[in-house]
Amino acid sequence: MKSNIFSSRALFIFLAGLVVLSSVWILFVCLENENPSIKIETPSMTMAIGPSKNLLISVSDGKRGLRKILIAIVKDGKESILIDKEYPSGGFISGGKVNQDNISLSVEPKKLEITDGKAVLRMTAWDYSWQRWWNGNITTVEKEVVIDTKRPDVSVLSGIQNLNQGGSGIVIYSLSEPCEHNGVYAGGNYFQGYNGFFNDKNIYISFFALEYNKGPGTEVFVEATDDAGNSIRRGFKVFIKAQIFKKDSINISDGFLNSKMPEFNVEASKDSITPLADKFLKVNRDLRAENYNKITEIVKNTEKTPLWEGVFVSFPNAKKMAGFADHRDYNYQGKHIDSQVHLGIDLASVANAPVPAANRGKVVFAGDLGIYGKTVFVDHGLGLFSAYSHLNSFDVKEGDIIEKGGVVGRSGSTGLAAGDHLHFSMLVNNIFVNPLEWWDATWITNNITGKIQAVKSGSN
Ligand SMILES: [Zn+2]
Known part of the structure; x- marks a missing residue:
């Protein structure tokens, strides 16, 4: 009998221990309250989304694992879902099977019928925690974005260009919006444009050159690309004079x-x-x-x-x-x-x-x-x-x-x-470039300073 009492006490202690351990497990493992993390990984993620924008988003949950991710663009109260993804469960006991995911999305506002203007990129992630009556911990990250599918405009202000093979030139142009990438392409070479030289900050000047081996027929144009990636090219009248070198x-x-x-x-x-x-x-x-x-x-x-x-x-x-x-x-x-x-x-x-x-x-x-x-x-x-x-x-x-x-x-x-x-x-x-041009006061007046002056006085 004594041994019976002893064994039922042992059983009681064993069961009590089990209850304590499972309570601890439920409390600290199943009911963990660490929120999933959401990070935008797109390099140089600007606030602008153009006709097509690639987004790279990493989502992770180190404890119970990921349950679900929902990414949407909210514009004028309307939600356009980019991705709605559920992650597999490993069962009631073990939680989610996935702890980390890299999501690559291509956002094309026109396809989603999202119009230009301010919008919010909303990203929500849930985990497999038992928090909130088995709904999981939840993280929401919102980022303000600007939908911009309109191309910038370029107006060339400096008129006709006479250009010598191996020579220099300038183009003066105005941009309808700031564009970090703006300048002249001459025979495949890019020459950045700069503003700040004219009172009007939208007016840019680009000094450019034609290589000694690029003659008539060489492509010369202005290109500008805005933050959202909308690009425009504008040609202008160029007369290229061939040169015969010794x-x-x-x-x-x-x-x-x-x-x-x-x-x-x-x-x-x-x-x-x-x-x-x-x-x-x-x-x-x-x-x-x-x-x-x-x-x-x-x-x-x-x-x-x-x-x-x-x-x-x-x-x-x-x-x-x-x-x-x-x-x-x-x-x-x-x-x-x-x-x-x-x-x-x-x-x-x-x-x-x-x-x-x-x-x-x-x-x-x-x-x-x-x-x-x-x-x-x-x-x-x-x-x-x-x-x-x-x-x-x-x-x-x-x-x-x-x-x-x-x-x-x-x-x-x-x-x-x-x-x-x-x-x-x-x-x-x-x-x-050929230094002879720069040693020639008349050439400088006709091709450089005269053009700048004409734009400055608005007489062009
Ligand atoms: Zn030499």
Whole structure:
């Protein structure tokens, strides 16, 4: 009998323990009160939804698991459901089978018959908790959005464009709404437009360029894209004047290579019969390309306002040795070994002559630049740059503001230069342009300042 009493007491303790444990389990596991989490993962999620917008939303519930997600757009009191998804249960005891889900949605307002204007993106998630009489914890996230399926408008204000192959130009245009992406495409190259130059903040100016190898028939147009992704292109009248560039032949001597190649850190292959010429090819091709990548980096940031004024000045008392876009054939021991295009103007004065800044600007680079030797880049604002190469020494450093005629350095023959001369080049963004235009006061008046003035006085 005693043992019977003992065993019923044990059973009682066991059952009581079970009740306590299951109560604890129900209280802390089944009745957990942690809400599911909802996060918008779309990169650079702006408030604007255009004709088609991809939304990436992650939803998770670390405890009992996800029960349901409902995502909708609410506009003028009307709810348009984007997704209504139920997640499987693992049974009454174990809760939901899914703890995390990434949802990718494509929102197309026209298909959903949602009109333009302010709306709310409403996202609600439930979990498998026993909270709220087995309905689960609930999370609602609301985000205000703007439905915008209307394209921006562009009006070109600057009239007809005369453009030289390898030349520069400007387009002035107004936008019907702010567009971060707005500018000119010329032969596939993009040139950002800037506002703030005119009193009217909707008026933008873009300095652009036509590459030396892009002639008549090249596509030139303005493009603008608003925050919602609505895009417009507007063409305008362009007259492109073809240019014929000079052909030049350069004989590469062993004397030149012997004196120049040590400056460059290149190696010819061990079995090379003409190691000097092979080194030269590496410099003239690979290093040239590498230097161009660096130039593209240098010109990435530009002042948002023009720093220059009037005609650009040249290197005084200098003789022109080579022109812009001269096509050069390189011969070694009577054999053609390479061809390159010379995208600047070579000017020779006396050795170590002071080199003036062509116009006012900000020094954005003063250092060694491979084939160009010691080089200074001056930013004149809105993507216009001048560059001074093969210098012997510098008179400026990065960050300096230099006035027109201020000395940037002394001429020399650093880099791939045979004798003391200045290699002067001009660029719009990373596109080399013909400096002759910028040295010509009449060209500047007709093609740049005159156009700006016409828009400013509204007489266009
Ligand atoms: Zn040159």
